[in-house]
Amino acid sequence: MHQAETAAFLNHKGGVGKTTSVVNAGAGLTILGKRVLLVDLDPQGHLTDFLGITPDEYTGTISNVLRGDIHPRDTIVTRDLSARLCINGEESRLALSVIPADSNLAESEMSLAYRAEKEHLLKRAMGRISNDFDYILFDCSPSLGLISINALAAARKVFIPVQTEYLALSSLEGLLKKIEFIMDEVNQDLVIGGFIATRFDKRKVLGRTVIEALKERFGALFLDTIIRENIALAESPGVGKDIFSYRPRSYGAQDYLNLSLEIIGRAAADKNLFSVERGVITSNTDSVAAV
Template identity: 45%
Template sequence: MSAQVISISNHKGGVGKTTSVVNLGAGLHQLGKKVLMIDMDPQANLSQSLGVFEPENSVYKLLRGASDINDAIMELELDLHMIPSELDLSGAELELSMEAGREFILKGQINKVIEDYDYILIDCPPSLGLLTINAFTTSNQVFFPLQAQFLATQGLTKLLEVIEKVQQRLNADLEIGGVFITQYDQRKILNRNVKDAITKHFGDKLFKTVIRENVALAEAPSRQTNIFRYNPKSNGAKDYWDLAQEVLERTVINA
């Protein structure tokens, strides 16, 4: 059975995309699934959060055809793997602009290993350029992390337009898989009000699990590990464990 390929995307920065890829991936791994995480962001925050700096092979070399996917995959733990990024990826859009089928380069590589994993999670950059298009063309689903703040849904219209165009022209199988709220503080009236608004807007696309504001989630990257290894008793670990279970339930139902 082929992997569920899920892009974690929002072109608003600071919403918890990388944190969610790291910890959702680790949560699914703890649930017994084989997981590959792909860092598609030139800032390489996912890679650095897991202790990978200046990798010998990277997603950049993969897209340029200078590396094969089997050489680019790094084993973090048994059945938990990653393809790292590097700063050179920032030039990929220009370098690949004249390549035939440039929107499908990542998909062509992922297809070589798609039977080897249960889940492939892609950390998208905070932009809607060729890197994000490659991720969407490869994916079954897109998940949106949203902060419980007033401007949370601003700008999503453009993102939804891009997804619709990808569905029409490049990947008819792409779906909006779900939305989940990050950095939530139940004590703040604004957070509660925005959560209610997001619930009304997205309906059953909204995950029941809410990722609470949690210091341990911010600290874990400095220790170059995930929340389950850093502080398994924290609210962050509980929330991402719950989210992983909910993702598992939804994707099994939709498989």
Template identity: 45%
Template structure:
């Protein structure tokens, strides 16, 4: 059964899509089979991996016109692509019965095929994001270690708690990922300390350092491991993937064995 993770932050430019791609690629390196879902109408994840426009995208899936048709990027690494058409989905589906559960139902046929499903949510808290949260087991929040990035974190937690209470009892706050981190900057260190005060041990120990290779990789349509496997970006996302596996798989197992 897949572990389904939503990467969510309604502030843009915090490394959400970068984290979706490279956390997914890192999990593949740990021998996991991964499905990425581009749920953002801007289709940045699809574009970053150089995937050509597909006849069937998540838009057609959400409309009920077709089942999921994953695009294979490389071995054990698939993507459900997006397109600008998805921007009209919220209005089109507003009167659809059970509209919050569309994505959950789409995932049911592929639940046994993947170890992890990672959803790159749009930078908003509308119907698409609500579908992602209703389908997910965990929410990860990427947070740029700058002052303005802190704004709205309480709102995200509030929305997550409401969805968990009303629509998806399985949904949990999985963790906060500090991105674009520079340990030399006092502000960056202070922001991480502030996040820890609010989220406690939900903040991942691994911080994603500022790294030019992470910015360059999408222009070459590659994940960080294909682009520069010796970069700090590659090292950080591999460390994060190991921490994710330890938190979501190994820790529950140890608890059940106790």
């Protein structure tokens, strides 16, 4: 039976590009022909706000799902990508599926602490819709509380975005200890999918130094794709769009397509599989199924 690949994006330091990475990796995977669900697990609802999702668009949130009030499928909001995909001359529209969050999630986290098997509520809920998707991506809160523990319990992989700045390495050590605890005590199948370098400016010596330190510390777990500092990435949440819909020819779009290729196990060098012109992303292969 088909089961979606599940991945949590986590860093207890804010401002590292976590939500940006979830949205744009999800959009990139969609462009690569995958069915993608994004789940907002942050009480601040950054992912929900990023995509411009408002309360009148949904009948429930992840809070309702975790409490068992509603089937997860009934909370999903669909977000069309402005970019179109062209395969063999046929254009098609692309869309992301999203389970939104709101401020009630913080209250739910406290009430769920008294539930049996409280660490596995999300895993059970996602199991009900796993057949509907190829990838389910969790946007975690910076706080490693019960909701984030649920994400790690439900995920097969955890990706850790790291801003290329001072103290990047030292701030990771505590996080890694907590993840290792989850691996030992809650989810023995969880593995680190990789460390994602974000907001990299090659003109800055510090950024280059941090990259080298990350490579030395984490080896093959440090992903090849480096997300460069790009004004389009900073602007896109303001218009409620992923980077491919907002600026498909930008460095940000190029980097997140490469990251998406890495996530599905293809080399970043395969970036030439696609070309972009006037918002139409054209596959340079016979089918995205080859990706």
